[in-house]
Amino acid sequence: MQSVGRKNGWVPITIAALAFASLGLPDGALGVAWPSIRRELGLPLGELGSLLVVMTVGHLLSSFGSGPAAARLGAGRLLLWSNLAFAASALGFALAPGGWALLLASLVWGTAAGMIDAGLNAYAAARFSPRVITWLHACFGGGAMLGPVVQAGGSWRGGYAVVAGALGAMTVGLALTRGQLDEAADAAAVAALLPPPPRLAETLRRRVAWTGAALFCLYTGLEATPGRWAYSLLTEARGMAPDRAAYAVAAYWASFSLGRVLSGFAAHRVAPRVLLRAALAGAPAGAILVWTGSGGPGSVVGLMILGLCFAPVFPLLIALTPDRVGPGHASHAIGLQVSAAALGAGALPGAIGLVARRAGLEVVGPFLFGTAVAVLLLYGAVESRARITPPPSA
Structure with missing residues (x-):
């Protein structure tokens, strides 16, 4: 390899x-x-x-x-x-x-x-x-x-x-x-x-594999939501001009890309868990700005903060999986996590659409904040359990 x-x-x-x-x-x-x-x-x-x-x-x-x-x-x-x-x-x-x-x-x-x-x-x-x-x-x-x-x-x-x-x-x-x-x-x-098929059932019996999958599901739904709904929120609910709103969404993805480039440089200088905790802790602040920013620059700044904070999360969660579940179970756990991530990226923004049909698009802001806090708390629980229960080597 x-x-x-x-x-x-x-x-x-x-x-x-x-x-x-x-x-x-x-x-x-x-x-x-x-x-x-x-x-x-x-x-x-x-x-x-x-x-x-x-x-x-x-x-x-x-x-x-x-x-x-x-x-x-x-x-x-x-x-x-x-x-x-x-x-x-x-x-x-x-x-x-x-x-x-x-x-x-x-x-x-x-x-x-x-x-x-x-x-x-x-x-x-x-x-x-x-x-x-x-x-x-x-x-x-x-x-x-x-x-x-x-x-x-x-x-x-x-x-x-x-x-x-x-x-x-x-x-x-x-x-x-x-x-x-x-x-x-x-x-x-x-x-x-x-992954070798005989080990899959054993991996699935480990609670840490499922809590990790839940974390991926919730996080990727959070990451996907600004890209899916920010434009509709800014134009239809807050009256922002379509061109400005399109560039606001582009700014979210631009900060996301910049964050990943910078995290590549930071990977050798900052411990992955420290970088991950800082990123997840910063996300609720960006969500609050999107929630309360009305149609002004606060919403755009909030989207950019979210993009920057989300940038290192997925790669670092993948990289830390062997530490949580053990090298022998990492392949299966990663497969489970990626599947859960795909589910979250589709299901959570989809659920927002169903709720927004009745309650309006302003539900996007509270969802971003609540989910960002939930992801931070769930990550803390996953890491605490990993420290309490050392992963097996195989």
Whole structure:
């Protein structure tokens, strides 16, 4: 594994960075496009929740099968076909005549995203150093930052056509370079990342694995919420101009990306647990600003604080998993956590849509604050239990 990790070539790193960015691009576009989509197609506010649930189902189903698919197809071919499906889903959004077409495109979107997400992370874990992996995750935020910019000031259909074109160009790039990815991804290293089936039941019997999964579910729902609902909150509930609101959401993703880049530098100077506690402790402050900021700059500053605080959380929680559950159970626990993360990223923003349909969009602020506090408390409980019950080595 170490020898594989040292063979960092610029071509594979560049391809992986662009792939992570392409994964974030449509993610950032949806929240900004949604008000225009629902007005044109006559859909209720909470219908976004249905789309997110369908995406989550597709993501979960495909991520479970990504390991065997990567071993059978190779990293290059897996990313090529998944990215092609991803581009098709964006085109489906651009051409959708009604809500049923959006649901179908959402299923393809979630399925393709799950395969790309799991495949990229498996490839990166076998190939790159932790610092490179952190910076690759920053590229996701960069793509998500561009999503609102693409949708700002124009037709939502045109915005999704641009997204489809960008993903199509990425697909062409993968077709031209997939041989280099397949050569770089050592089959034995990828196979070593797949958890041995006999140990799964034992891992699932450990409470710390489930509390960790609950933490991931709650946290990723929190992280996804500003990207999904901040634009609707600022424009429909607080009267902010659409262009300004789009750039406010872009600012959230920009600070998120910047935070991940900075955390890559800080990783060798600050203990991961210290950095993680500081990030989680700062998030409620940003949430309060979003909650109380009305339509002024306070909301934008709050979003940027949230992005900066959220930036290191997911990579550090992944990195600390072996310490919590033991190296022998880490692969299974991480698989459980990533699945829970996909569930939270779809279910929690979806639930906000259902509540907002009755109570209004101002529920977003209290949700952000309450969930940020809950994540901080749950993380403290998870770490306390890990200290009380030392993890087994296998």
